[in-house]
Amino acid sequence: MVRYTAFHDRTKALNTTELWSHWAGYLAADRYQLSEKFEYFAIRNSAGMFDTSPLYKYRIQGSDAETFLAGLLTRNIRKCRPGNAQYTIWCDDNGFIIEDGVIIRLSETEFLLSTAEPNLAYFEDRIGRLQVIIEDISDDVAALAVQGPRSKTILTELIPDVAGLGYFQSTEAKIGDAPVVISRTGFTGDLGYEIWVKNDHGLAVWDAVAQAGERYGMLPFGTTALLMARIEAGLALIDVDFSSSRYAWTDADRTTPLELGLEWMVRDIGDDDRPFVGRRALLREMVAGSRWKLTGLLIDWRNWFEVYDRNGLVPPKDHLPNGSESILYDATDQPVGYATSLMYSPMVQRHIAIARVQPELVAPGNQLNMEVTINHTWQQVKAQTTRMPFYNPPHKTA
Amino acid sequence: MATDRTYDAIIVGGGHNGLVNGAYLAKTGLKTLIIERRHLVGGAAITEELHPGFLFTTFSYALSLLRPDIIQELELVKHGFKPLLMESTFAPMHDGNYLLLGQDHQANIAEIRRHSKHDADAYAQYSHDVNRVCRAIKPLLDNIPPDITSRDPEELIRMATLAQHMRDLEPAVLHNAVRLLTGSAADFLDDYFDSEILKATLASSGIIGTKVGPMSQGSGLVLLYHKMGEHDGDQSSWAFHKGGNGGFTQVLARAFESYGGEISLESPVATVITSNGRARGVALEDGTEFKADIVVSALDPRRTFLELVDPGELPSDLVENISRFRFQGTSAKVNFALDGLPKYPALGNRGDQFRGFTNIGPTMDYLERAFDDAKYGWYSKQPYIDACFQSTIDPDMAPPGKHVMSGFIQYAPYDLKGSDWDTERETFGDTVQAVLESHFPGFGDLVLHREVVTPLDIERVVGLSEGNIFGGEFLAPQMFFFRPAPGWNQYRTPIEGYYQCGSGTHPGGCVMGAPGKLAAAQILKDQQHS
Numbered sequence: 001m002v003r004y005t006a007f008h009d010r011t012k013a014l015n016t017t018e019l020w021s022h023w024a025g026y027l028a029a030d031r032y033q034l035s036e037k038f039e040y041f042a043i044r045n046s047a048g049m050f051d052t053s054p055l056y057k058y059r060i061q062g063s064d065a066e067t068f069l070a071g072l073l074t075r076n077i078r079k080c081r082p083g084n085a086q087y088t089i090w091c092d093d094n095g096f097i098i099e100d101g102v103i104i105r106l107s108e109t110e111f112l113l114s115t116a117e118p119n120l121a122y123f124e125d126r127i128g129r130l131q132v133i134i135e136d137i138s139d140d141v142a143a144l145a146v147q148g149p150r151s152k153t154i155l156t157e158l159i160p161d162v163a164g165l166g167y168f169q170s171t172e173a174k175i176g177d178a179p180v181v182i183s184r185t186g187f188t189g190d191l192g193y194e195i196w197v198k199n200d201h202g203l204a205v206w207d208a209v210a211q212a213g214e215r216y217g218m219l220p221f222g223t224t225a226l227l228m229a230r231i232e233a234g235l236a237l238i239d240v241d242f243s244s245s246r247y248a249w250t251d252a253d254r255t256t257p258l259e260l261g262l263e264w265m266v267r268d269i270g271d272d273d274r275p276f277v278g279r280r281a282l283l284r285e286m287v288a289g290s291r292w293k294l295t296g297l298l299i300d301w302r303n304w305f306e307v308y309d310r311n312g313l314v315p316p317k318d319h320l321p322n323g324s325e326s327i328l329y330d331a332t333d334q335p336v337g338y339a340t341s342l343m344y345s346p347m348v349q350r351h352i353a354i355a356r357v358q359p360e361l362v363a364p365g366n367q368l369n370m371e372v373t374i375n376h377t378w379q380q381v382k383a384q385t386t387r388m389p390f391y392n393p394p395h396k397t398a
Numbered sequence: 399m400a401t402d403r404t405y406d407a408i409i410v411g412g413g414h415n416g417l418v419n420g421a422y423l424a425k426t427g428l429k430t431l432i433i434e435r436r437h438l439v440g441g442a443a444i445t446e447e448l449h450p451g452f453l454f455t456t457f458s459y460a461l462s463l464l465r466p467d468i469i470q471e472l473e474l475v476k477h478g479f480k481p482l483l484m485e486s487t488f489a490p491m492h493d494g495n496y497l498l499l500g501q502d503h504q505a506n507i508a509e510i511r512r513h514s515k516h517d518a519d520a521y522a523q524y525s526h527d528v529n530r531v532c533r534a535i536k537p538l539l540d541n542i543p544p545d546i547t548s549r550d551p552e553e554l555i556r557m558a559t560l561a562q563h564m565r566d567l568e569p570a571v572l573h574n575a576v577r578l579l580t581g582s583a584a585d586f587l588d589d590y591f592d593s594e595i596l597k598a599t600l601a602s603s604g605i606i607g608t609k610v611g612p613m614s615q616g617s618g619l620v621l622l623y624h625k626m627g628e629h630d631g632d633q634s635s636w637a638f639h640k641g642g643n644g645g646f647t648q649v650l651a652r653a654f655e656s657y658g659g660e661i662s663l664e665s666p667v668a669t670v671i672t673s674n675g676r677a678r679g680v681a682l683e684d685g686t687e688f689k690a691d692i693v694v695s696a697l698d699p700r701r702t703f704l705e706l707v708d709p710g711e712l713p714s715d716l717v718e719n720i721s722r723f724r725f726q727g728t729s730a731k732v733n734f735a736l737d738g739l740p741k742y743p744a745l746g747n748r749g750d751q752f753r754g755f756t757n758i759g760p761t762m763d764y765l766e767r768a769f770d771d772a773k774y775g776w777y778s779k780q781p782y783i784d785a786c787f788q789s790t791i792d793p794d795m796a797p798p799g800k801h802v803m804s805g806f807i808q809y810a811p812y813d814l815k816g817s818d819w820d821t822e823r824e825t826f827g828d829t830v831q832a833v834l835e836s837h838f839p840g841f842g843d844l845v846l847h848r849e850v851v852t853p854l855d856i857e858r859v860v861g862l863s864e865g866n867i868f869g870g871e872f873l874a875p876q877m878f879f880f881r882p883a884p885g886w887n888q889y890r891t892p893i894e895g896y897y898q899c900g901s902g903t904h905p906g907g908c909v910m911g912a913p914g915k916l917a918a919a920q921i922l923k924d925q926q927h928s
Contacts, residue, residue, distance in 0.1 A: 217793030317631025
């Protein structure tokens with residue numbers, strides 16, 4: 001049975017389109033109004049609020065919580081001090097990614113981890129003798145993302161401490177009578193925050209935030225606008241850009257952090273003696289090399305126009321993410337990679353895609369050809385490798 | 399007093415076409431100077447704080463027909479180019495009903511069916527037909543037009559290429575193009591639609607900036623021209639630049655300067671210096687001289703040919719053609735600073751209908767009668783209003799909770815019979831405000847500040863002759879082969895090294911940039927040959 005988040009009384013009233021998706025068993029608005037692009041521009045130009053409650057949320061606490069997470073997570077959790085947060089992943093023994101998530105360290109012994117898929121059994125199986133309790137609080141805690149250049153101004157009106165909150169920092173605070181955890185995190189690549197609140201205070205928090213944002217042009221936004229923003233931010237998405245190794249049939253369907261552009265997470269592996277899951281496999285891969293490397297792809301605007309024009313068509317510039325794969329070829333027509341998450345980016349004013357290429361082709365500026373289907377035929381358009389994020393405003397981290 | 403300041407190219411006028419032209423020239427390495435009379439560049443595409451905290455797009459108010467290749471070739475994204483979606487078109491009606499069209503095709507069909515079930519698929523057909531004509535015509539906007547007076551082999555090839563292009567069009571597309579280019583907007587729309595509000599809303603594109611009514615032959619051309627825009631690939635859709643059109647022209651200025659271009663502000667040009675039939679530089683009103691072998695006028699044809707140079711140096715047929723080139727500006731702006739968004743009774747407390755264009759001109763008769771007043775030398779008693787509440791799209795345009803409204807008004811003829819605009823300015827503003835009040839009761843109570851911009855003000859402040867926003871009327875005898883005059887439609891002038899790149903050249907007005915770009919292409923081509 002489909003469930004409703006703690007904000008549903010408000011989101012239902014606001015969703016004039018009645019378009020909803022099912023996300024982790026909850027109703028999630030695709031868009032609230034007739035134009036998802038207008039919602040997207042709210043994120044990029046003013047502010048938007050997004051019900052991100054369907055995420056799975058785990059409270060991990062106990063005297064051994066740090067030790068437990070240090071052995072589980074690929075990124076070194078010991079470097080995450082209380083009041084900070086990390087984007088992190090966890091791998092299997094072969095160094096393939098199981099999933100990613102954001103973990104907030106509330107205190108020396110208490111963490112809050114949010115994930116897209118359920119993970120409780122996997123986590124609990126690895127506790128062993130450690131003093132750790134993992135609590136699935138997914139159904140008890142609502143999450144509200146407030147994203148966009150004006151989010152700081154809006155939230156500072158409710159929580160003055162927000163003004164001093166750095167990128168990936170968090171704090172406990174109150175909005176009205178409601179105790180909340182607020183973290184400067186998000187999935188849009190913009191300045192933004194996520195507010196974690198118990199369900200029974202959910203509506204009060206939604207109302208307070210909505211009221212504070214009204215004068216600043218803030219809008220609620222749905223999953224479509226979020227998924228546009230995340231591609232521009234260069235953030236890989238599970239089941240689109242990669243799959244969980246737990247449920248993959250073959251290694252072709254699996255991805256390592258070194259293949260997914262997450263080398264930076266293990267850059268300090270040499271002076272970090274943690275025996276975390278996947279460590280040895282990653283060390284081997286660092287020596288032997290990876291199958292793929294992640295890169296951004298900028299589609300050649302002129303060639304895109306020419307190819308479609310030659311076919312008698314108006315070149316499409318669709319801002320809706322295309323999640324299907326397109327094969328990449330080199331100049332000799334050899335397949336050398338694949339693109340996922342193609343879209344026309346309003347901020348970049350180009351078609352962009354997240355892609356995997358053979359390691360020797362990952363340097364920015366390499367010329368490739370991307371397969372497109374036009375008039376029921378396979379054709380190619382020129383594309384160039386580039387660094388991500390595609391859109392990276394200074395206010396994101398400032 | 400002469401200076402030793404020498405450039406490869408000097409552009410007179412820092413409007414958007416001057417900036418585009420300068421950027422293309424500077425990008426190739428030419429030492430380029432843009433000379434602007436005012437304290438800021440942008441020409442008619444500027445943003446000003448006319449009331450504390452409220453930013454106004456004083457004159458032009460949307461990113462309309464900007465050619466997408468210019469965005470890429472001048473690397474405008476790097477310099478802050480940020481076009482924002484204008485979500486909808488909202489057309490209130492006399493009886494309290496309305497038409498609200500937006501981004502959702504299915505919702506648009508449902509909305510149109512409220513007015514006419516017949517028009518639901520007719521609208522899809524109309525859009526498709528017009529888009530196909532646009533696709534056929536757009537190559538003409540992106541290329542230097544042929545010189546119809548020339549027997550040069552290169553020009554004959556251009557003519558042949560054009561003929562080939564037309565011949566390759568499907569007959570239905572060609573015929574629709576001719577219907578639009580020669581006919582009236584009203585006739586064209588009547589062939590598709592029953593609904594008066596739908597027809598009138600679409601017909602407004604056929605009158606903007608031009609002294610024609612929707613029933614006049616020639617309004618079809620104006621309609622088609624306005625459909626040539628796109629926003630992020632969405633055909634005939636317009637955008638609003640972050641920070642207004644002034645935000646856009648500042649982006650252009652940064653691009654220009656990044657290529658090494660220089661801008662000289664508050665430098666009114668008195669004359670283009672010539673000797674032996676070729677351009678040598680410009681002289682400012684204060685006597686300062688700048689030297690360059692390439693001088694480009696980004697001003698309108700009257701100023702380019704009759705004011706910046708001595709018409710005695712020009713062939714008399716050109717002088718005659720320019721003398722009768724029609725400007726006859728008929729558009730005005732009334733801009734408001736508002737304490738909040740107005741309310742439309744039928745929509746209760748909703749405000750989302752204002753996130754685009756608000757179109758007041760509910761029937762074809764309303765528009766045509768508004769034109770009738772102008773024909774006889776007066777402004778419309780019931781004017782057509784194209785309003786935009788830009789602060790709903792870019793909240794930085796107004797203080798939190800407050801709004802700006804840009805009102806484009808027609809008709810307001812430059813020449814008023816028996817009076818003048820300095821006398822009529824505020825009465826005209828009252829007329830416009832009364833129309834707004836009648837649609838949005840309580841509108842007047844929201845007004846914190848009002849700025850009336852008449853055609854005379856456009857001429858005085860921006861420099862566009864007779865306040866014509868397109869640098870010259872969009873009439874068939876003044877387009878393509880003939881813009882601004884037969885034989886001089888390729889950005890050159892009879893004075894060697896002296897060029898033109900303003901909206902009075904092909905393709906024409908709107909925030910498009912094509913004249914500036916094509917003129918640069920012509921200049922650079924001539925450079926290679928010289």
